[in-house]
Amino acid sequence: MGADKVATGTVPDDTVPDDMGASFDLDHADSLDLLRRQTSVLELIAAGTPLAEVLTCVAVALEELIEGSRCSILLLDPATATLHHGAAPSLPAAYSARIDGLPVGPQEGSCGAAAYLGRPVVAADIRVDARWQRFRDVATPHGMRSCWSSPIQGRTGIVGTFAVYHDHPHRPPRRERRLVDRFTHLASVAIDHARLFGALTESEDRFRRAFEDNAVGMVLAGVDGRMVRVNRALRDMLGRTELQLLGCTLDEVVSPTAGAAGQLERPARDGAGSVHYEATARHTDGRAIDLAVAASVVSGADGAPVNLSVNLLDITQRRAAERERRARREAEVARATAEAASRAKSEFVAALNHELRTPLQAITGFTELLRTLDLPPDRRQAALEHIGAATGHVLSMVDDLLDIAKIEADALPIRVEPVELCGLLDEVLALLAPLAGEHNVMLWPPVLASTGPAGRSAVRADRRRLRQVLINLVTNGVRYNRAGGWVEVGARDSGAATVTVAVRDSGRGIPAEMMSRLFTPFDRLSAECSAEPGAGLGLVVARALTQVMGGTLEIRSAAEAGTTAEITLPAAVCG
DSSP states (O other): OTTOBOTTSSSBTTOOOGGGSTTOOOOHHHHHHHHHHHHHHHHHHHTTOOHHHHHHHHHHHHHHHSTTOEEEEEEEETTTTEEEEEEOTTSOHHHHHHHTTEEOSTTSHHHHHHHHHTSOEEESOTTTOGGGTTTHHHHGGGTOOEEEEEEEEETTEEEEEEEEEESSOOOOOHHHHHHHHHHHHHHHHHHHHHHHHHHHHHHHHHHHHHHHSOSSEEEEEOTTSBEEEEOHHHHHHHTOOHHHHTTSBHHHHOEEOTTOTTGGGHHHHHOOSEEEEEEEEEOTTSOEEEEEEEEEEEEOTTSOEEEEEEEEEEOHHHHHHHHHHHHHHHHHHHHHHHHHHHHHHHHHHHHHHHHHHHHHHHHHHHHHHHHHOOOOHHHHHHHHHHHHHHHHHHHHHHHHHHHHHHHHTTOOOOOOEEEEHHHHHHHHHHHHHHHHHHTTOEEEEEEEEOOSTTOOOEEEEOHHHHHHHHHHHHHHHHHTSOTTOEEEEEEEEEETTEEEEEEEEOSOOOOGGGGGGTTSTTOOTTGGGSSOOOOSOHHHHHHHHHHHTTOEEEEEEOTTSOEEEEEEEEEEOOO
8 A cells, every 4th residue: 555646646645744643732722622522422422322423423523623524434344344334424425325335455445445454544636546446436426536534443443434535635734633533532432332332232132031031930139139120920920910029038939948048148148159949939829839949149340249130940840740750650669569569478378388288298198107007116106206397397487487477567575685695606506516416517616706895795686586596597507518517606896886796607608699589488599409408487587587686687608619697786795
């Protein structure tokens, strides 16, 4: 652009001569006139006058100060990089219409070039200025011979251009440049204010629409919780009018659920950002409403809380659906439990029938044999022993079944007291020593590992029932062991005021796939094929008795690796 010369060829059209610098000051009359006109424009801006009227006032004021001038203000559309009509009170309407939408570029007249270059552009004679080649035929019919344009700098960059036209070749002197500089700044203030005000108005309108038309109940409340604005959804939700709600505190209308009291005050008090909690409300017709509440702070310009924005979502139907699903699940579980109990009862009766029928058939058979045949003494004695063994098996099974029934009915008499383990373990091992001898299994002496400060050698239990449990576990360890094997009984302080009694054996162990069947009544884990007696109730009774005494029974085993049964009971100190 610097190569483009004015008609005289002395100064580039877009260059500011040194004698037109910023050091030039207006005379007193101009300053007073400028001040008066600036005041009028600022009053229009403060009153919210539409931008077109404010810019027209700016253009007219400058035209009155620069004799023979006609002024134009174009506004930049940054999205399309084009300039559009803002104000041109003295320009022909046809000309304004032709340049509306002027592109920004170095060869797009004075205004397009000024917006492109970001500095004033002077076309002292439009007829010879290269930048006016496309627009010369548009301007000259309306008597325009010169145009100089200044970019209007806003807060975010160039927002438009301010052009001054004359009907003869003209280069602006220092006074005109200073006046245009002042009025260009005034125009930038007006444009920035209009855009900010427009953005604010648009934002307020969006908020108003989003607030009033929202399907979720919304409240704008003071930091004290008093409602200052409510939307239609909330009014419909509660069946109340705006007059009935405004001025009330939110807590007067909405009741937080248990544990959520005081949540509404947290955002303003603690700077919690936003809080979420559940509450209930009541419609004017008496219906209860379940609500999900979200509250956040609205801060002022200084960052201090000025309002609370509260959303209230009606979740009554969701909660009802959840209750219905939960009820269905509970009904399904209850039905499945009842069906499982019915199947278990049928299986139990069938197993019991089998377990009772076998010894009873033995008793019947040997009794018939003794009644009908004259047996020699040795065979007679063997028959009586078989009858006795079968009878003992039936009685033992009946006792176990009675124990299970009493435990399930919570009717088993239990007398919990401190039980000294050393003597009890010795007693159990002595009782089972003959059985161990028959199976060629060694019973190792009990090992008591005490780590407690008082030497926890006692537990709190029912002595007779604990003895029953230990006999069952040691008996299993002997019967299902291998010849030359061993059974070890020991006790240790297991911490947390408990003592663990462990029964370990060197038997063949229990395969992993059978572990889940350990406590199934009458399931002997295929041991029914062996010569060892039993009904498959021992472990069931042992665990039930242990639990009744406030303890636990756990079994650990692996095929060919032996079995360990651990009873954990509350510790006691024998005094």
